[in-house]
Amino acid sequence: EVQLLESGGDLAQPEGSLRLTCAASGFTFNYYAMSWVRQAPGKGLEWVASINFSGETTYYGDSVKGRFTISRDNSGNTLFLQMSNLRAEDSALYYCAKDGVKNGYSYFDSWGHGTLVTVSS
Amino acid sequence: DIVMTQTPLSSVVPLGQPASITCRSSGSLVHNDGNIYLSWLHQRPGQPPRLLIYRISRRFSGVPDRFSGSGAGTEFTLTISRVEAEDVGVYYCMQATQFPPYTFGQGTKLEIK
Numbered sequence: 001e002v003q004l005l006e007s008g009g010d011l012a013q014p015e016g017s018l019r020l021t022c023a024a025s026g027f028t029f030n031y032y033a034m035s036w037v038r039q040a041p042g043k044g045l046e047w048v049a050s051i052n053f054s055g056e057t058t059y060y061g062d063s064v065k066g067r068f069t070i071s072r073d074n075s076g077n078t079l080f081l082q083m084s085n086l087r088a089e090d091s092a093l094y095y096c097a098k099d100g101v102k103n104g105y106s107y108f109d110s111w112g113h114g115t116l117v118t119v120s121s
Numbered sequence: 122d123i124v125m126t127q128t129p130l131s132s133v134v135p136l137g138q139p140a141s142i143t144c145r146s147s148g149s150l151v152h153n154d155g156n157i158y159l160s161w162l163h164q165r166p167g168q169p170p171r172l173l174i175y176r177i178s179r180r181f182s183g184v185p186d187r188f189s190g191s192g193a194g195t196e197f198t199l200t201i202s203r204v205e206a207e208d209v210g211v212y213y214c215m216q217a218t219q220f221p222p223y224t225f226g227q228g229t230k231l232e233i234k
Contacts, residue, residue, distance in 0.1 A: 044228045047224070050220075106217050111170055
């Protein structure tokens, strides 16, 4: 059974930093692209960032480009999101999501339960 | 970027009756490989999203057969043949063809009467 367990969400100051972690299990982690998707309270889903199966290629949404960094440790089956220069509008529940196709970008077939980031002074 | 527009944004459906949600894309979703990466997600209150349908019409593992997807071109539909109480929540369409970025519809809130 695929399991994705996010952690690292917290209350952060504006312009501060946080590092989110997603521990993956139940599948061959290094076969699949992984992504972060966020959801502000009462709002819809917003794609944040993705990383290919090997970790060599990354993609970012315009709202986080230059401030967030996605990375992965395939030996430890872990996905990361380093968040810096945080803004109030980054406050959201951050989900880790697994792609449904090996080596591709297709659909999200598994989601974690999310970790909450709140940016406020 | 591809914009995904869902209609309606909310719907109240009597138990046992059908429901449908439409998703329109602002551009073609035909990928270079010939596939259309249009999926549907369901999010119950307080829960993460879960995959229902991928590649327009393929039901994901464990999804009841009362859920079906259809469509072509830039218009896609999720249909629930007979709504059950557990189907409440918000439904999202999502495209991955024109990635990056992945883009989602605004969400359709389904309530049961």
